[in-house]
Amino acid sequence: MTRQITLRRPDDWHLHLRDGAMLGAVAPHSAGFGRAIIMPNLVPPVVTGAQAAAYRDRILAALPEGAAMQPQMTLYLTDTTDPADVISAHRDGIIRAVKLYPAGATTNSASGVTDFDLVRPVLEAMAEAGIPMCVHGEVTDPQVDIFDREAVFIDRVLDPIRRKTPGLRVVMEHITTSEGVAYARLGGDDLGATITTHHLVINRNAILSGGIRPHYYCLPVAKRESHRLALRDAATSGEGRFFLGTDSAPHPDSAKLQPCGCAGCYTAPNTMSILAQVFEDDGALDRLEAFTSLYGAAFYGLPANEDRITLTRRDDPAEYPAQITAGDETVTVFDPGFPLYWHQENA
Numbered sequence: 001m002t003r004q005i006t007l008r009r010p011d012d013w014h015l016h017l018r019d020g021a022m023l024g025a026v027a028p029h030s031a032g033f034g035r036a037i038i039m040p041n042l043v044p045p046v047v048t049g050a051q052a053a054a055y056r057d058r059i060l061a062a063l064p065e066g067a068a069m070q071p072q073m074t075l076y077l078t079d080t081t082d083p084a085d086v087i088s089a090h091r092d093g094i095i096r097a098v099k100l101y102p103a104g105a106t107t108n109s110a111s112g113v114t115d116f117d118l119v120r121p122v123l124e125a126m127a128e129a130g131i132p133m134c135v136h137g138e139v140t141d142p143q144v145d146i147f148d149r150e151a152v153f154i155d156r157v158l159d160p161i162r163r164k165t166p167g168l169r170v171v172m173e174h175i176t177t178s179e180g181v182a183y184a185r186l187g188g189d190d191l192g193a194t195i196t197t198h199h200l201v202i203n204r205n206a207i208l209s210g211g212i213r214p215h216y217y218c219l220p221v222a223k224r225e226s227h228r229l230a231l232r233d234a235a236t237s238g239e240g241r242f243f244l245g246t247d248s249a250p251h252p253d254s255a256k257l258q259p260c261g262c263a264g265c266y267t268a269p270n271t272m273s274i275l276a277q278v279f280e281d282d283g284a285l286d287r288l289e290a291f292t293s294l295y296g297a298a299f300y301g302l303p304a305n306e307d308r309i310t311l312t313r314r315d316d317p318a319e320y321p322a323q324i325t326a327g328d329e330t331v332t333v334f335d336p337g338f339p340l341y342w343h344q345e346n347a
């Protein structure tokens with residue numbers, strides 16, 4: 001039986017588009033999202049307004065003619081970021097947010113913040129100007145177990161920063177734990193949290209049980225099942241603080257399939273089909289649009305997209321490539337492990 005739902009065009013509030021040949025290969029697969037927060041962890045990172053503007057131009061050039069996507073640029077916060085540069089890039093309409101990576105926490109985060117006191121003046125300027133801070137919330141302390149790094153970050157870093165900086169708007173990026181869900185629920189309008197597609201689908205068994213599966217390895221690493229269920233509950237709850245950020249993070253297979261493979265799941269091509277299945281399975285299809293197309297925009301103070309997309313549930317599963325090609329490399333598309341009956345007709 002065929003069924004159809006119509007949604008306002010979705011936005012992706014956490015996206016990696018990379019640069020060069022990889023950008024050319026992946027940009028078309030995100031072109032059907034309306035807005036996307038573009039993460040700045042290039043090598044070298046996007047640290048100035050001029051770099052963000054130039055990167056936006058490269059993205060626009062990589063998108064197909066008539067693409068819906070309007071990239072929303074971010075600056076990569078470092079120990080030496082000048083508050084005045086952040087303010088002027090925001091005032092000039094170049095950036096939507098600033099990204100905080102603890103140094104060493106994730107892919108291309110070597111230039112991240114080493115000491116949170118060093119960035120206090122920037123955070124205060126951002127609070128004053130209403131510029132949101134997107135946070136990769138994991139401590140890097142090698143003494144802390146990797147599965148605890150998000151929860152410990154909330155206690156040791158995020159909560160103290162928020163208490164010291166009233167008015168700072170914060171997005172907890174890609175939350176993976178029930179502690180993350182609970183902390184997000186304590187906040188007011190100044191606190192949001194993105195949830196990825198893949199963290200709604202996989203738990204840590206997917207990575208480690210019955211053989212090691214590098215394509216399911218991302219950061220923060222997927223946790224035990226109870227945490228996945230907490231994320232499902234949050235995403236489908238209809239609470240405005242939780243919204244979609246796919247964290248679609250393409251890496252060449254040659255870099256994933258290594259003795260020390262890198263972190264990231266590439267979900268852009270099939271995200272909407274997966275999410276429709278997830279929400280249907282949880283009896284929450286009527287809340288999908290809010291999660292993908294309303295709440296993130298509201299957090300960022302933007303209107304919802306006016307145009308619509310249609311998802312059709314067919315008896316035959318949707319076809320999507322197992323891999324895409326980027327220059328000489330391939331990138332493996334996230335495999336949710338179940339057939340995708342929801343087809344996106346008009347990307």
Ligand SMILES: NC(=O)N[C@@H](CC(=O)O)C(=O)O
Nearest residue numbers: 016106107218219249263264
């Ligand atoms: N999520 C990931 O595992 N990887 C991201 C970085 C990030 O979002 O932390 C990447 O840039 O590859």
Ligand SMILES: [Zn+2]
Nearest residue numbers: 106136219220
């Ligand atoms: Zn991250």
Ligand SMILES: [Zn+2]
Nearest residue numbers: 014039247249
């Ligand atoms: Zn990311």
